[in-house]
Amino acid sequence: GIQVEQSPPDLILQEGANSTLRCNFSDSVNNLQWFHQNPWGQLINLFYIPSGTKQNGRLSATTVATERYSLLYISSSQTTDSGVYFCAPNTGGFKTIFGAGTRLFVKA
Amino acid sequence: DTAVSQTPKYLVTQMGNDKSIKCEQNLGHDTMYWYKQDSKKFLKIMFSYNNKELIINETVPNRFSPKSPDKAHLNLHINSLELGDSAVYFCASSLLGGSQETQYFGPGTRLLVL
Secondary structure, three states, rough: OOOOEEEEEEEEEEOOOOOOEEEEOOOHHHHHHHHEEOOOEEEEEEOOOOOOEEEEEEEEEEEHHHHOOOEEOOOHHHHHOOEEEEEEEEOOOEEOOOOOOOEEEEOO | OEEEEOOOOEEEEEOOOOOOEEEEEEEEEEEEEEEEEEOOEEEEEEEEEEOOOOEEOOOOOOOEEEEEEEEEEEEEEEEEOHHHHEEEEEEEEEOOOOOOOOOOOOOOEEEEEO
């Protein structure tokens, strides 16, 4: 099955800093989602991005499917951005595979 | 209105007991899922249902039995609970299922087996 690798595993930012989270995957994908799990455990879908670039406020994501990676950009980070960010590709069918996540802590 | 809801939010029980977790979505979606998140935050799919039919059973022990009475509900029954079943269980749904859809997650059920 597809292997998903997220980096870095842990990240500490000062409020206001920018950062890039990376997701590498081992197989071609039909779909890729980015999720944020907040400190209370809620999983929120950030992007559905099988290819190309999307932006939503301070967040943007880029997937280069041919090179098997996706990037999540966080600009002007805020303490509310803290939590775990998951990359979740789907190679077809009803099975979505989650990466191990990047644990982000934003300091005030 | 909550899009995907789960009950209970917390469940503490003894080894060997049987318990159920309920999930409901009011999004009109056709596909529902159960995921398990362990203590290290690894998320793994357990089951996928599309139009009440089981599509994926991801090598889950048969002590776990999902039931979908209609498209809006997917319940999870667990028999003979074991310590290793302690985890957070998430229900999710998507419009049509397959690889083309965004998934929406419930708040999770935190299960602790003593």
